Amino acid sequence: MAKITYVEHNGTEHTVEVANGMTVMEGARDNNIPGIEGDCGGACACSTCHVYVDPAWVEKIPAKDDMEEDMLDFAFEPNPATSRLTCQIKVTDAMDGLVVKMPEKQI
Structure with missing residues (x-):
């Protein structure tokens, strides 16, 4: 289990525990965190779960x-270095x- 901090575009932080094997998107969904929509249900068929990974973590995740x-080409204002x-x-x-920090909106 890992504690993950989701930061809304307005700066509001949500720190929650997410079980191993789940995705960061599922952790947001299951904890009712606004800003991550996940319209495709996690099939990598949309960009509505786009976030900016804190630069200190970019090299630590797969x-x-x-x-x-x-x-990610379809995401709102993607950053080549930190968008996931x-x-x-x-x-x-x-x-x-x-x-992880949420963009201003999901598209």
């Missing part, structure tokens, strides 16, 4: 695959302390 890279789709980040104990 890298993006080609499909995620392609879907939370449906593609599986939680492990090593992610305890992860911080």
Whole structure:
């Protein structure tokens, strides 16, 4: 289990425990955290779970695959260095302390 901090665009922080094996998107959904929609249910078929990973964590989580890279092209103001789709980040104990920030909106 890992404590993950979700930061809304307005700066409101939500720190919750997310079980190993779940995705960061599922952690947001299951804890009613606003700002991560996940319209496709986690199939990497939309960009409505887009976040900016805190720069200190970018190298500590698994890298993006080609499909995620392609879907990020549809996200609102993606940042090549820090943008991720939370449906593609599986939680492990090593992610305890992860911080993700939501964009102004999801599209």
